[in-house]
Amino acid sequence: MSVFIASLNSGSNGNCYYVGNQHEAVLIDAGISCRETEKRMARIGLSMSKVKAIFISHEHSDHISGVPVLAKKYQLPVYITPRTTFTGRQFLNAQMVYPFVAYQPIRIGELTITAFPKFHDAAEPHSFVVSCNEINIGVITDIGSACEHVIRNFAQCHAAFLEANYDEQMLTNGRYPYHLKRRISGGRGHLSNTQALELFIKHKPAYMSHVLLSHLSKDNNDPQLVKEMFNEHADGTEIIVASRYQESAVYEIGELVSTVTVPHHQFVPEYIQYSLFQ
Template identity: 45%
Template structure:
């Protein structure tokens, strides 16, 4: 599988995952022109995207969605709450409403919705698998629930939110209501909570940790690296930023030891995800 962060941060998010000719995007939170430029930097053809999955309706996750999906006629999968909240004029033939815990097959990829805590209407994260490699994309996580724990335990590759440093947020210029919204259990994960969660629930199968959705004012790459690097021996560590795309990673390079026995490592799709209460 190949994967990358095309944009990651409080100003825009977009993640690419592909298996052979089957490619998807999770969120389109930057404008279509910038997305096309970043894809071109990695030799990714926009016309090759077979589906777009939306985590929720906040602007930093849907800013470029309407233009991009219309331009390339790409089906969009989102919950009914996200669709209502987005208030976008999407073509009816391209719009697919899904449950927060629904599994969708896109060619050789299975995309599994993961209900989560966030201050949006019917938000979900996603776990993507080709039957051998599992990639979890966990951003905009208000608090750690059993669903998040399950994804971390199942992931070979994990993109995890590390949104803010608690001290920087406390000392920063954000008004009190915004600081409270970020850390009230419906907003985002701090570096400290993300690290604690990673350490407690990671398993030996995890080979690549990508930290993303960093706040522009309340976090920085150097701080995140210093927080996580001492705990990532034997594990590839990357940090996705708002300024540019990551490299296009290849799981075959990352996980050369995998064999046909990997089938026992695939996602347990029989797991019942718990729906966070409002």
């Protein structure tokens, strides 16, 4: 059974990632409006009827602002830690709130979602691995450093949304005040292009077919720059930059082949990219 992934938006203006199979799906974070989530999913041929739950990584507004309306309209359970619920002050129906604990897998149909802790300046931040049919998809953003939890989980992924937030030189020479530069580059801020690339080079499994570089800074990064950095070391992995302005294509991650799924009104390339899955 294949797994389908897409970024609906990625950046400080909102984050929302889709992971699902043919029957059910989950959203990791919901930092854009319900209406925008619906529009973007429809444009790439995804259906909200397949979404069965929302998982929240932490309480920052660019990850939770769309949760109350989306969860209420579609009666979706929201998996969120108690400290994140309290700190985020989201007004959710108590019946919709389901706590989770790191490394205790949660089953949603044929999907298994496992949270793991990370370093970030939030109350109780987590990243996630979504698994189906032995295919692992990592959603690994908003991390201050590649700690042992990040390394261990990234090394098991067949595809991943991986943060590459800033170029170190652009941040140093940019207009941000000193305290904000320190927050971003500190051990509980965000991952730089160099840090992300080091994680990729050292710990990428041979079978990783796709990496979607995520949560790029508008002011302190250059999508073309970071894509070229990763392409030099891709070794068969397709590198995609997740946009802060629009949804990505839908990528199909499967046991035998990995393809880009494009809506019917768009041009479909005449090729299939074979993955290294065994």
